[in-house]
Amino acid sequence: MMEELLSTQEELNHQSLQTKWRLMVLISQCALLILFLPIPLVTPKPIDRLIHIDATSFQFTPAEIKVNQGDRVTIEFVSTDVVHGISIDGYDFQLTSDPGQPVTGTFVASWPGMFRFRCSVACGNLHPFMIGKLWVGPNLILIRGVLLGILAVVAAIFSLKKSKVLKTGKTS
Amino acid sequence: MNRLDLTRTRWTNFLIRNRWPQFLIRAITLAGFIFTILAGLLGSVVGSHNFAIIFVWIAWWTALKLFFIPFGGRSWCSICPIPMPGEWIQNGGILQPRGKNFGLGKRWPKFLRGRWLQAGGFMLVGLFGVITLTSPSVTSIVLLIILLLAFVLALVFERRSFCNYLCPIGGFTGLYAQAAPVEVRVKNPEICSTHAQKSCYEACPWGVYPLALKSSANCGLCMECLRVCPSDNLAVNLRPWGSDLGPETKHSLDEAFLGLVMVSSALMDSAIFLGPWGQLKMAAYAIGTGSWFLFAGLFLVIALMLVPGIYTLAVWIANKLGEQKMNLRKALAHQSQVLVPLGLTAWIAFTISFALAKFSYVLPVVSDPFGWGWNLLGTVAKPWVGQSTLTSMLLQVIVLALGQFWSSRVAIKISGSLKQALPMIVFSAMTMVGMLWLLIG
DSSP states (O other): OHHHHHHHHHHHHHHHHHHHHHHHHHHHHHHHHHHHOOOOOOOOOOOEEEEEEEEETTEEESOEEEEOTTOEEEEEEEESSSOEEEEETTSOOEEEEOBTOOEEEEEEOOSOEEEEEEOOSOOSTTGGGOEEEEEESSOHHHHHHHHHHHHHHHHHHHHHHTSTHHHHSSOO | OOOEEGGGSHHHHHHHHOHHHHHHHHHHHHHHHHHHHHHHHHSOSSGGGOHHHIIIIIIIHHHIIIIIHHHHTTHHHHHOSTTHHHHHHHHTSSSSOOSOOOSOOBOOOGGGOSSHHHHHHHHHHHHTHHHHHHOHHHHHHHHHHHHHHHHHHHHHBSTTHIIIIIOHHHHHHHHHHTTSSEEEEESOHHHHHTOSSOHHHHHOTTOOOGGGOOOGGGOOOOOHHHHHOTTOOEEEEEOOTTTTOSTTSOOOHHHHHHHHHHHHHHHHHHHHHHSSOHHHHHHHHSTTSHHHHHHHHHHHIIIIIIHHHHHHHHHHHHHHHSSSOOOHHHHHHHHGGGHHHHHHHHHHHHHHHHTGGGGGGHHHHHHOTTSSSOOTTSOOOOOOOOOOOHHHHHHHHHHHHHHHHHHHHHHHHHSSSHHHHHHHHHHHHHHHHHHHHHHHO
């Protein structure tokens, strides 16, 4: 009788472990899908844009720029005090302007997402934090992040669903 | 119990018990600390060319959050150089206590106990962070003040009073050590209960009695208890992450306050250092001006009212939804466990975005620590501007999602039901979405 009970208990433990592993695999697959599944988007027809950016210690104006994927973007960049530069993360784009001397450069916004642009010439104490943001198309990584957060909550609930915790409030 | 005792392996046991390896590492960190102060005071005023700024705020601060705390809890405290000079005086010896205790050995005042002062210190770091992070001389002066304060307090008060009650980094590491996979614990409680001498407690610089140790928050992993235990009854365990968080563990209101200050600071630092708001950065930098007072007011409103207010509301609702009601003070303390994984992962995500983009500055300052044009090791090259890559953004998303998973699990574990856990899950989701928006939005 005792042996039978022990064997049933062992089988239950084994099944519970199997369920946990299955759940983990399923959640990992969902996470990978959320992170990497290509999302087909209707992108507006690319256009040419001219954006004027002023650089003053230690800020860009405007510091937040939105363009569509595929747009051909021309930046007219001018420093208003000391020598400043601008470079965009993820893009091979860099300009340097002497005070009052506008410079221009063009790039095609091929990659979607949020990209910081930074001052590329040491300009003073706050230079490392002289930052702006460029959004190309919708910010998919932010949407993916929020979805992954929701999945994380669901995973947390399911990971404790069959444990004593949800029934008694005590850890098993 | 899912524990692996490191004292059972011969070489780890040797490294833990022998005082020399730890002493040598601490001697190196002390020399590095003094060198950093000198570099900040004598070297270039340009932060990115000065060892003090790059090593303290890029290398060490990153290593603390990405390596020391997540994998070793308070392991930094075990090699921290700041309390060393004071401890030498207290112990009357450099390598080990000699039995001649110098100093007044007074007890720390009761009304100043807890983590309140550490939380206040961390808020000061936030309020003056922009100037400290960018000015080598200010960084050095802050380090010098900390070193002197720790020394003077060691002469007046017993043990590591500075580390226990004042050090903001001690508060930071202590809070998140509860989530870390390392602990010092008693092997067999019965052996301790029959040992009248309590030599472990006498030797502990942190004033901790290992038998009563339920949380790793106050244990600095100095290993003195292991070295003096006559029965070899102490273990250094590797354990699952988050072992100190659960329905049975005890937590206090000061811990909740510290956790909230940390979460608020992570949000504020993300906005200041990584956001596109130049006026905010300038206001944070221009100490003493009207705009700085506005910034300080905003910082304090967020850290002392907004985030704690939302947290209190979430705890109050959770308490109302529970079958067993506890008073609000107790509930605020109990639910503060949710803040541990939440804050830790928020800081890790911030660090990935902040420091990894600046890591190219580290090698050049090794060759030219004072910014005087040296090239000692041939590693001086023009540092690249630094970028947030797609990989770093994905990493931030994954870390924040892991934080959401972990804090939701803790909320469910410590609540009586899922219904009761929901307000805390919503609180942690709001924080995570805030961090996501600031870092990659």
